[in-house]
Amino acid sequence: MNRTFRIETFGCQMNVGDSELIRLSMVKNGFMEAANPGDADICIYNTCSVRDNAEKRVLAKISTAKGIGVAKKRLIVVAGCMAQRLGEELLKKKVASIVIGPYQSPRLGEILSEFIKNKKNRLFISQENENFAERLTPELLENRDVEPWHKWVTITHGCENFCAYCIVPYVRGKLISFPSERILKFIQELADSGVIEVTLLGQNVNQYGQDAGDIPFHKLLAKTASIKGLKKINFMTSHPMDFNEETIHVINDNPNISRGIHLPMQSGSDRILKAMNRKYTTAHYFSIIEKIDKIIPDYAVSTDLITGFPGETTEEFNETLEAVKRIKFDEAFMFSYSPRMGTPSYSMKETISEKEKAARLHELISVQREISLEKLIKRVNNREIVIAEKVSKKSGTEVAGKTFLNHPVVFSGDINDIGRETIVEISEVRGSTLFGRKII
């Protein structure tokens, strides 16, 4: 009988993409996805290392999985960034039988088949270029999302920016861009097979092509937008250091590119940005927003912010608050700083108590919440293009999705609306969600 597996994914969309590769490779090698995840013979945890909490959470889940059901026969595989960071330690502490880094995701099925024959705990975390090549096989193109109208398309792997707080360059390695020809062919095939929405994915998509002398990101984006059949193109994540005016023009010139732009600011203080090694100033960040504002008539901008970075003074925190009030982000993902072992900021002396960090975060969140609400209220009475993603959990007669500016929206509808482009008239805001009715 075929062994069954389940995959649990933590962290960012890069991991979601890697989990797809893992699933594809498992099925190709004769494993079956467990109908009931609790009964799976093989539990694969595709992990995140960005925050200490993320690692603690996955370790707790693994110990629970070992304690229930078919625990004795159950194989535990730890994949992803935590696997890359802790490596051998996870085998020594008997957390897992197999540890694989992000670059081996497309090979896990093969690795497991071998493992089952040889029964020896193993570690697969190298980041050599030859490991990377397997991601470029045509099989990758056959793999589809759970939502069949949408596809995550990884365009780069790794990152060489070395932001002081970030573990990614140490666990995902250097920047590697997929060849543009291959990417565009892939997206063309997806569009031909009915996909209407794609999200181009990379740690810093704006650096696309720089490592390989390939076309720059804005050209890749423009070529993607010209593929017939695509109704919505998203991209993430952008870096203010590399986000250029050409990209803004490409967005404006192509109505099928989402107007929800995510541009992590991290801090509103130049001194803190420098300490974070972000390589831009607040003036530069503001100038990008001004250009977006001048060029694109209707857009939304979201960001990431960190409070309490080592050495952040009250004045510097206030500069972040002021920047948030000035820009008026539609949405912000806000965190208080937590040191990650292995990053440069880990050795920086922490000067702010946890209590103070939490207070700053709290203040920032409450300022941003008001702004987000203000921005949502402005959408009331507008007609918005929406691709519904799921039937609402609370009511079987409503569906939820995102507008073209990436605002969350709920409207009356049913399963037939899922994955289709719909025009919705916004009637009200409840909490942080728009509500409306379907027009077309």
Ligand code: SF4
């Ligand atoms: S750009 Fe900075 S924050 Fe983003 S992945 Fe690279 S090092 Fe990390």
